[in-house]
Amino acid sequence: MDRLDNMFVLSAEQERRLKAIGELADGFAEEAHRVDAEHDFAYAHIEALRRLGYFSYTVPADEGGEGISLYEFVLYQERLAQGDASIALGVGWHLGVVYDLNHKKQWTEAALTDLNEKIVKDQHLVNRAATEKASGSPTRGGKPLTTAKRRQDGSYVLNGRKTFTTLSPVLDHFIVTASVEEDTAEFLIPRNTAGLRIEETWHTLGMRGTASHDLVLEDVVLPESALACLLPKKSASAATPYLLHIPACYLGIALAARKEAIKFAYSYHPNSLPAPIIHLPNIVQQLGQIELELHAARHFLYSVAARWDRQVLPPERLNAELNAVKVTAVQTAMSVVDKAMRIAGAHSLALDHPLQRLYRDVRFGLHNPPMEDAVLSMLGKLAISDYEDAYGRGNAPSTRSEGR
Structure with missing residues (x-):
């Protein structure tokens, strides 16, 4: 298992599940490329995940599911996205909706119990x-x-x-x-x-x-x-924790791009050089920048997921972080894919190269919720509110310099 794939595993059970999901994901990549090229659908990937019992992972344990935490949900979705981002995003919606329904409990008890039973017994999919x-x-x-x-x-x-x-x-x-x-x-x-x-x-x-x-x-x-x-009448800007499956998916794409860049750099040996380009200082620097960006974004993602699971703070106190994670992850993922394509050069633009698909897929993150403009506006207003809470509206200390 790649060092980055295993970085956030916290238990032997998580490692076992991640290994099984990773083996599926690695086997999905070739078919994912064909599906994209032919505008088809990866039915075989859905069936493989169904056989694994993956669709009931977020059903509570007392309802017959695995009852995984938000942290685990993010962990497995990120790994799955490395092989087939489209299926990961889609299955993430199913798992996230099931997580959301069982935590909010807004449905009638009969309706929710019936749905959970269908998912556990027959691995039904819902969105x-x-x-x-x-x-x-x-x-x-x-x-x-x-x-x-x-x-x-x-x-x-x-x-x-x-x-x-x-x-x-x-x-x-x-x-x-x-x-x-x-x-x-x-x-x-x-x-x-x-x-x-x-x-x-x-x-x-x-x-x-x-x-x-x-x-x-x-x-x-x-x-x-x-x-x-x-549905209750509530603010449309309220964060929902299960949406962390979205940043997990796009960081999975970034991790896949990183692997493709390293694979290319190890194998590409122009006759003008004594060895493959992996040893060139500028390639090492670009890979280092990729590692740095991935470390920062992934630690942010997993930190927020873990804080939500602990529920030490009131849920509304984590709204800003839950929203900000997605924006940070997508910005990072696009940056990483761009750098990976710079390492591979024009080869990455060939329609038979995996990087061009990752390049197109990762930009879809801009159009998944929460939307970047709404998040930035929320964070900006929060900063202003914090300042006004500290000093009072109109009572902030002067910033004018005397004698100028």
């Missing part, structure tokens, strides 16, 4: 379908245009279209947000429900293997029991 073209990212607070109208018998009729439905070819259930009069609700909808269909609209530059097609709902009739919860 939220919340994004719409008109309302934008759910993290910005837009109200869904998808509607759920209650009928006299208590059932609901849903109509609408959702975008970015990641893993759409293999999801067993869709968690759909819909407007119910003045409220917003979540409905759990089985894949085989009449009126539900997937429209293949996913034609993107990066993360092509996520198959994040549109979900179309046309007069979908659901029983009253399909209403899992009415």
Whole structure:
């Protein structure tokens, strides 16, 4: 196992699980490249993870799952992303949603127990379908245009279209947000429900293997029991810990790029040099910079995950860090991939080279929540608030220099 892969392991059990996931990830890389080139989907990777029992890792232990911590979730997702970032991102949404549902417990007990049972017994896959073209990212607070109208018998009729439905070819259930009069609700909808269909609209530059097609709902009739919860009216900027699977994924891409750069530098030996370029001082310097950036971003990620698991502070005290981790990770991952491509030179631009796929995939992180502009605005306002709390509004010490 690579030194960086094993850096954050804390127990023998984590090491065992990470080894199994790493073996799968290393075997996924070739197929991930084909899927990207042919705009296909890696069904075999989903089945391999299902056989491992991976989809129930975030189901609580008392519900039959593994009940892993947020720290472990990040650890395994980062390793998985080194082999197939698209599948890692998609499976991360499933695992993260399951983690979120079981920790917040906003659903009815019957609905949550039923979902957990399906995941544990049959390794079912689930994801939220919340994004719409008109309302934008759910993290910005837009109200869904998808509607759920209650009928006299208590059932609901849903109509609408959702975008970015990641893993759409293999999801067993869709968690759909819909407007119910003045409220917003979540409905759990089985894949085989009449009126539900997937429209293949996913034609993107990066993360092509996520198959994040549109979900179309046309007069979908659901029983009253399909209403899992009415969502509380809260600030759209509130952080959610399970979203750490996103920075973990992009740092996994960066780690994969690092390996590709070292592999290339060891094997590339132009006849103008006495040895491969791995020994050139400028290559060593670039690799050193890659190591430095990865160390900083990864320690930030794992530190915040561990602090959340300990729950020493009130959850809201970690909101800033939870948001900032994603921005730092994506900025670092893009920088590392760029440096890896500089080491490989023009070779990295060839369509059969792994680095060009990593280059395209990593930039998708800019468009995953939380959004960078919102995070920076939040952090800036927090800095101002801290200053005003210390000195009082309008009572800050003067910065004017006397005699100038």
